[in-house]
Amino acid sequence: MNTVTAEQSPVLTLISGHRLREEVRRIAAAADRQLAEHSMPIGRFAWTEAALVILDTAAAHECAAAGYPRRSGTILVGEGEPGAEQWEAAITGGAELVLGLPAGADQLIEVFAESGSAVDGGGAVVAVVGTGGGAGASTLAGAIALTASTIRFRPGTILVDGDPFGGGLDLLLGIESEEGLRWPDLVVEDGRVAAATLRDALPEAAPGLRVLSCGRTAPDAAPAEIGPGAVRAVLDAGRAAGDLVVCDISRERGPHADQMLDGADLVVLVATPRLRSIAAARAAMAHIRHRNPNQALIVRGPAPGGLHGDEVAEALGIPLLAAVRAQPGLSGQLERTGLAVPRGPLRAAAESVLSLLSEDDR
Incomplete structure (x- = not known):
């Protein structure tokens, strides 16, 4: 997610061995090509x-x-002449080319x-998924967006509503009367939209924070x-503008939600410490795992x-970012004025997500 100023984007590398990683670094330096090591x-x-x-091979x-x-553009590298293990891994992982290093250095430089590809502008996308009723995914998504805009985590922040049956994130933030486009009004031509x-x-929900909310329909009409x-x-x-995009998927499923999962740098699952929520989280993870691990x-x-x-977290087998207690007065605030810049436990949860995204930037 680093901002790149060169004309070519970095090359993604997934290499665990120290010597092999150093050899690829040396070749990339000779080719004047930046690596994104993960x-x-x-x-x-x-x-x-x-x-x-x-x-x-392992990756x-x-x-x-x-x-x-x-x-396309997947290359498997190994130390020395490729053997049966490397060729088997290449077939398994869909690699188009197998190179033994350092002998294949010149060929890798040519590749x-x-x-080359268009440079991404350094933006980041996080998707927030609820795992059971009352988990508070929408509230957390709003808190992440508000916190990010307050600390200027990115040049701008966009909170995207992915739940047509959720009543609208503009209501959550208390901006339902503000003018501006909602999802039913947005027409995208040629698959592109200019960030500005x-x-x-x-x-606008706060300085630097814009909200793309679902709309509300007549009682006898289905959501758009x-x-x-x-x-x-x-x-x-x-992403191209360098912004943070926060997607509230809640419990929604479907092609648009899958697109949000596919495009996310991080998927945050929100659960409560209850048995039904844990069971719901397992079901959500089974769906998400194939789209974004x-x-x-x-x-x-x-x-x-x-x-x-x-x-x-141990029961689900995924990393725990934060465990936060219930926040007194939050429900009343949401009903009266909408979500404001969060404090207390909700702020801590939001900051834990932004901190992990910051680690990915380094």
Whole structure:
């Protein structure tokens, strides 16, 4: 997610061995090509949008097991002459080229020189998923967006409503009377939308924070559908502008929600320390796992049965970002004035998400 000023985008590398990683670094320096070095898991966007992906044998098997789609520009590298293990991993991981290093250095330099893609502007996308009634995914999504705009985490922040049956995020933030486009009003031509135009068209919830909310319909009308192509255009616009895009998926499923999951750098699951919420989280994870393995957990109280956040995380098998207690007075505030810049436990949960995104930037 780093901002790149060169004409070519970085090459995604997933290499665990120190010597092999150093050799690829040396070759990239000779080719004047920047590397984006990661370890598993990574977001689906990073995988699909990279100009090139360089894997070692272990990473090829991990990516295949995680369900990443096969893509062009995937190269498997190893030390010395490739053997049966490397060729098997290449077939498993969908690599188009297998190179033994350092002998294949010149060929890798040629591949670096031939590849290129549009530079991403350094933006980030986070998707927030609820795992059971009352988990508070929409509230957390709003808190992340408000906190990000307050600390100027990115040049701008866009909060995107992905739940047509949720009543509208503009109501949550108390800006339902503000003029601006909602999803039913947004028309995306040619699969693109200019970031500046989008920002200017959306209602403002706080300085630097714009909201793309679902609308409200007549009692006898079904909510307007959100097109996956429009979602992709909005995410791309925010990323290209260097903004933070926060998507509230809540418990919604469908093509538009899948597009948000696919495009996210991080998927945050929100659960309560209750058995039904844990069961719902398992079901959500089974769906999400095949779209984006880069997941983390927020546990929000109260805990009537005495379950702790780390116990919930252990039961689900994903990292715990924060376990926060119930916040007195929050429900009344949401009803009276809408969500304001969060404080207390809600602020701590939001900051834990932004902190993890900051680590990914380094």
